[in-house]
Amino acid sequence: MVKLKAFIVEDEKHNRDSLMELLDVHFKKEIEVVGSSGSILETASFLQHGQADILFLDIELADGQVFDLLSAIDYKKYKLIFITGYSEHAIKAIRFAAVDYLLKPIIPKEFIEAIKKVSIHITENNPVLNDLISRKQFNLDEYLIINNQQALEKITINNITYLKADGTYTEIYHENKKTISSKPIGVYEDVLPQNLFNRCHKSYIVNKHYIKRIGKGRSLQLTLYDGTELPVAVRKKEEFNQWFKE
Numbered sequence: 166m167v168k169l170k171a172f173i174v175e176d177e178k179h180n181r182d183s184l185m186e187l188l189d190v191h192f193k194k195e196i197e198v199v200g201s202s203g204s205i206l207e208t209a210s211f212l213q214h215g216q217a218d219i220l221f222l223d224i225e226l227a228d229g230q231v232f233d234l235l236s237a238i239d240y241k242k243y244k245l246i247f248i249t250g251y252s253e254h255a256i257k258a259i260r261f262a263a264v265d266y267l268l269k270p271i272i273p274k275e276f277i278e279a280i281k282k283v284s285i286h287i288t289e290n291n292p293v294l295n296d297l298i299s300r301k302q303f304n305l306d307e308y309l310i311i312n313n314q315q316a317l318e319k320i321t322i323n324n325i326t327y328l329k330a331d332g333t334y335t336e337i338y339h340e341n342k343k344t345i346s347s348k349p350i351g352v353y354e355d356v357l358p359q360n361l362f363n364r365c366h367k368s369y370i371v372n373k374h375y376i377k378r379i380g381k382g383r384s385l386q387l388t389l390y391d392g393t394e395l396p397v398a399v400r401k402k403e404e405f406n407q408w409f410k411e
Contacts, residue, residue, distance in 0.1 A: 168197040169283070173219040174204035175248070176226050180269070184221055184248070187276055196280070203227065205234045206346075212238060219283060224249045230351060235261050244283045253352045309356075310335065311346045318344055326389060328353055328370040354392075363408050365397040373409060 171188065175181045188196050189193045199217055202208040204229050211217075216361040220243045222231045232254075232382035235245075240261055247278050250269045258266050265279035309325075311318045320339055329336040330350040337344045337353075346353075354364045364370045371387060385405065397405050 166238040169195060170199045170216055171196050171219040171221060172199055172204075172208070172215070173201035173221045174208050174226070174231060175201065175221070175223040177223075178203075180223070180248075183271060187271070187273060191273075191277055192280055194217040205229050205231065209234055209238070217243060218245045219246065222247050222249075224251065224254050225349075232257055232261070246279050246283075251348070251352065253348070253356045255355075257355050293339060295303075308335075311344050320344060322357065323372075323374070325357075325362075325372055326375045326391065327372060327393070327395060338393075359408075360411070363405060365395060365401055365405050367398065369395050371395055376409070379409065 170174050173181055173184050175184065181203075184199075185198055196219070199215060200211055202211060204226055208231075220405060222245060224231050224247060244264050245258075245261060245287060246264050247254070247266045248271060249266075264282050266273055267279055284317060308324060309320045311320055320337060324339045326338045328338070328350055331345070333347075333349050334337065335346045335348060335350045335353060337346060350364075350368070350370060353370060354362075357370065361373055362370050363373065365385075365387065371389075375389045375391075376387055377390045378388040379397075380388070383402075384399050385402055387395040387397060389395065
């Protein structure tokens with residue numbers, strides 16, 4: 166039997182060790198771990214010269230999101246199994262044809278089922294994917310649950326005016342107040358309904374319903390009903406205009 170080659174992308178050593186142990190216990194004859202990495206740069210270097218059939222992928226790494234790497238390589242060459250602490254990235258994982266999407270901490274039974282899917286590559290029975298697909302398609306999410314330092318806060322999505330990136334944090338402006346989330350803005354780009362929200366700039370996501378005026382020029386400037394002004398990146402101008410007209 167020819168073994169499948171697996172590469173693990175995970176920046177926490179104890180999680181890498183847990184994955185290796187699961188593979189050794191349950192799939193020693195079928196899968197060989199050919200390497201591991203905790204960064205996008207190291208992973209890119211390996212994939213340029215090494216061989217792998219399966220990639221086990223954490224998403225939030227020290228030097229960026231693993232989606233940045235996948236966008237730069239021929240990811241269709243690999244079977245991708247995402248293992249992460251965030252359910253919010255599932256929609257984007259679907260776009261990269263994920264075999265499966267597992268949430269930490271890993272449940273051995275789910276992990277074993279994910280490996281079995283590799284040969285047939287099905288995602289129909291993944292409850293995380295199914296739930297998020299349906300919510301994304303039919304805009305069923307009415308709230309965001311924000312975990313900040315003080316408490317869990319429920320924010321009505323329709324009341325969100327805009328979001329602003331602040332390093333690895335996100336400022337969420339709603340109902341004349343600001344809530345700070347410990348998650349990066351890219352998480353919210355994935356989960357907020359695309360017909361209502363647009364990432365007009367690397368640092369901003371805006372709600373269409375709160376845009377009062379769009380200035381003309383090479384770079385657009387948005388004015389919201391509360392007087393806030395937000396930029397639209399030059400490269401986003403055409404896409405933004407199309408989205409706003411829809």
